[in-house]
Structure formats: structure tokens, C-alpha cells
Amino acid sequence: KMVSALRTTMALRRTVGALAAQLRPLETTLGFSKLPQLPLLGLYRLSSSSALTQVNQDKDNNPFLKYGSPSPVPQSFLPALGYVPEVKVTTLDNGLRVATSKTANADTAAVGVWIDAGSRFETAEDNGCAHFLEHMAFKGTAKRTARSLEKEIENMGGHLNAYTSREQTTYWARTMKKDTGKALDVIADILQNPKLDESAIEREKSVILREMEEVEKMPEEVLFDHLHATAFQSTSLGRTILGPASNVRGMTKDMLSNYIKTHYTAPRFVVSATGAVDHDEIVALSEKLFGNLPTGGGDTSQKYVDESPGHFTGSEVRFRDPDEKKLHFAIAVEGLPWTDADSIPLMLMQIILGGWSKSYGPDIASGGIHGSSRLAARVAENDLADSVGAFNTHYADTGLFGMTAVCDPANAQELAWTMMYEFGGLAYEVEPLDLERAKTALKAGQLMGADSICPLAEDIGRQLITYGRYMPRSELFARIDSVTTETIKEVANRVIYDQDIAVAAVGDTTLLPDYNWLRRRTFWLRY
Secondary structure (H helix, E strand, O other), X not given: OHHHHHHHHHHHHHHHHHHXXXXXXXXXXXXXXXXXXXXXXXXXXOOOHHHHHHHHXXXXXXXXXXXXXXXXXXXOOHHHHOOOOOEEEEEOOOOOXXXXXXXXXXXXXXXXXXXXXXXXXXOOOOOOHHHHHHHHOOOEEOOOEHHHXXXXXXXXXXXXXXXXXXXXXXXXXXXXXXHXXXXXXXXXXXXXXXXXXXXXXXXXXXXXXHHHHHXXXXXXXXXXXXXXXXXXXXXXXXXXXXXXHHHHHOOOHHHHHHHHHHXXXXXXXXXXXXXXXXXXXXXXXXXXXXXXXXXXXXXXXXXXXXXXXXXXXXXXXXXXXXXXXXXXXXXXXXXXXXXXXXXHHHHHHHHHHOEEEOOOOOOOOOOOOOOOOHHHHHHHXXXXXXXXXXXXXXXXXXXXXXXXXXXXXXXXXXXXXXXXXXXXXXXXXXXXXXXXXXXXXXXXXXXXXXXXXXXXXXXXXXXXXXXXXXXXXXXXXXXXXXXXXXXXXXXXXXXXXXXXXXEEEEEOOOOOOOHHHHHHOOOOXXX
């Protein structure tokens, strides 16, 4: 039997050798013979400088490398920056800021009001007011009923929406060019003259309570509320946006009116319009519609941030439910505020860590998930999770930076080890190729957002509130390009290395490592 097997093996080798000899002329013709020998661990781990040099030399001659490369190369977006619309900003006498960006040949416009007010600036007694007001905004004003509001927007063929976050409240509309002024008039009316009818308030209480019940059934929705509650415990950032059920049931017209008087002031308003808009027209319209908005003594939200800063507390909260089929958990360290000099490297660190989802796979184009990262590769190849990803949340004086995952409870320990290894590893080693790929993804994502008028309007409004000015893409790209691998490691040493963590978990947490195990893996033991 051994002799027979040996003969079979030798015959197979002769066959393969003959086939290779026949294919060599074809390799030379197509240019395959010039390709370097790539490591089997994946193209993203390619680190041989000689191989990279060979790839770049053959790029122009080889049809398979002419329009792409297995390794990331520095991308110049300077030509694209010439097509990014200019942003004009005007400050009215009462402190309200008006910002516009005109898109050539556009027939539609996005216009809205970004308010420097959210659930963070509420007290424990009125927590939930900002979100409640969002619901009441569409229930009628002093001169428009709820029905007429709906008809007016629908007759334009437009779209009117609103949302509330921890530090901002936004009301925006998408309309045709000729209806931009009408849409801004509707938004100004619902912000300054809400009817706040007692019967409507009572009806809306039941709507919000049902909304809260539905949200509580979705672990992925409440996970970040739990994470904020433990990370920023005893501070306003730890409260939820919807507020507790007791506050919703006790909400009154006076509470809503007081919130409007306190926080809806001109210096905290930003009117942002993009698309088919004219700056002078929007400024004139804003003066007419918001000219009587109170100044509030010129105060901004910084006053409330100083009164109740977001203190981070290393801690954890676990909601153990053995009957849950999936475990949802998040691990985070204290992040950085919007205006911190290291906020840009932190954005790149998020992309370097990356993420992956069983349902959708990697989403490289958005820049939010880096599908070729080591974390994504290890999770996908070993089937450790349904989804995993890094997140980066900025606030006025602090932030959260970390990772979240959904997995089978049996995989919790191995997945936690994989996540913490990559998380803590940023302080020790960063592949230049990964950093270059992250820079390209971040810059491409910014340019893609500028191509759509709604994301652009949101970006302008958010930047004026958080930075106090609009940062041109050229400046942003220069800041991104200035980041090196040493910068990433320095920021990781500042933010991650041996730092306290916050952990939130929902599901069967039996096999999820304890807090001290996770805390210990914010650094490596190296001698």
C-alpha cells in the first residue's frame, strides 16, 4: 500500500509540473510573473517594503494593477476639494448664526435649525423635556393646526423631521427650491409659537410611554443608555434622552414652556441651509423670522456644562437574562471632547479598529466600519460574533471611545479577549498601511457627505455648535494627513493605556469576563 501511494504521489507531481510548464508562457504574456509573492495572511498584512516597491513599479505596466493596488497608497483629494461648495456664515444682531452652502445646478434644498440644547441640559426633574417638545412640535402652533402643518408640507412635496440628542436638538426640512422660505417659516413657527395644548400633551404622554416600552424590548437600543448611565453616573450625561417614565407622566405645559424660555435663545440657534439656496435671501429671511428671539443674556450651553461637567467613572452594569439568545455588550474608556487636538487621531483609531457584521459584512465606504482590520478578520474567520464595531462619541467636555458587540453567550470570553487585544494594542503597534487606509476612508467619507445636501446641512450646523466655526475640508484634510503612527500610539497611551473602563451588558452574561479581567487588558505585559 505504501509503494502504491508513493507511485500515485510521484505521478501527481509530474502532472502538476507539466501543467506549470505549459502555463509559464501565459504568465509572462499576462504579466503574472512580475507579481511579488504575497504573504498568505492577507493583503492587508503586507509589510515587505521590497514587495511594495515591486507592486508600485509594475502598476503602470500591469493591467491588473493599473487602476488599483493591494496596498493602500496616499490619496490626494486636492482636485475634489475644488468642487466642495463654499460655506458662508453670518451672525445676526441677536447672536443667531446663519450658514449656507450653495450647490450649483441643484433644484432642491435642505434647511433647518440646529439648537445647542438637549437632554444633557435638563435637570433630574424635567429630564425628557427636549424629547417631549420634539413630539409636541408637530401638534400645532398659534396660527397652524396639526392638520394644516401636515398639509402645508405635503403640498410642497417636502419632508419635515426632527431629532433630539444629548447635546443638540434639530428641526429640518427638505423641499424644492421655490419652497425653501415656506419651510423655514414653518420651522420658525413650531419653535417659537408651539400651541402646547393640555389635551395634546396628555395624548402624547401615552405615545411616548409606548415608545419607551418598545425601545426597552430592543437590547441594541438601550445598551448605550446603560453605558452612559454607568460611565457618567450622577451627572446629566448619564440620563436618557426620553427621560424616566415618571417624568413623562408628570410633564406639564409649564415645564415645557420654561424649557423653551431657558434654552431656546438666539446665541444657541444655528440656521443651516444647503443646496439651491442664496445666502443673502436666507439671512434676510432669518432676520425676519427669528429677529425677536430672546438673547438669553448671550449665554451659551457652556454655562450648563461648567455647572454639571461629565465626570467619567470606571464601572459596569450587567442585566443578566439567561433566556436571551444573544449577548449585547459594550466596553468604553473616556473619550475626548470635540475641540480636543487629539479628536482627529481618535477618529482614525475608530476606523483602524474597524468592525464587521454577519448581516451586512464590512462597510468600508462609509468610514464607520473598517472591514479589512485585524479585529474584523479575526472575528469573521473564527465566527466569534454576529457583529462587532468601534464607536467614538464626542461631547462638549468629554466623550466615549470603545467597542460594542453582539454574540452567542458561549463566545463571550474569546470575543472579549480578541476585542481587548486589538483595543489595547493601539498603544504598542500600528501598521502604517492600516493608518493610510483609515486616512483615505475618513477623507472619502467627508467628501461623500458633502455631495448630499442633507448630511452637509447637518455637518455645518453641528460644527458651528461644537467648534464655534465651520472647519473647511482643506483644513480637516491637513489635520488628517499630519497624523502618524507615533501620533496614534501617543493618543492611545493617553486614552486607553491603563485607563478605567465602563462596561454595559444585556443578556446571558455568565461567560463574559469580569470587570477586573477587562480592565487589566487595557495594557500589555512586556519585559
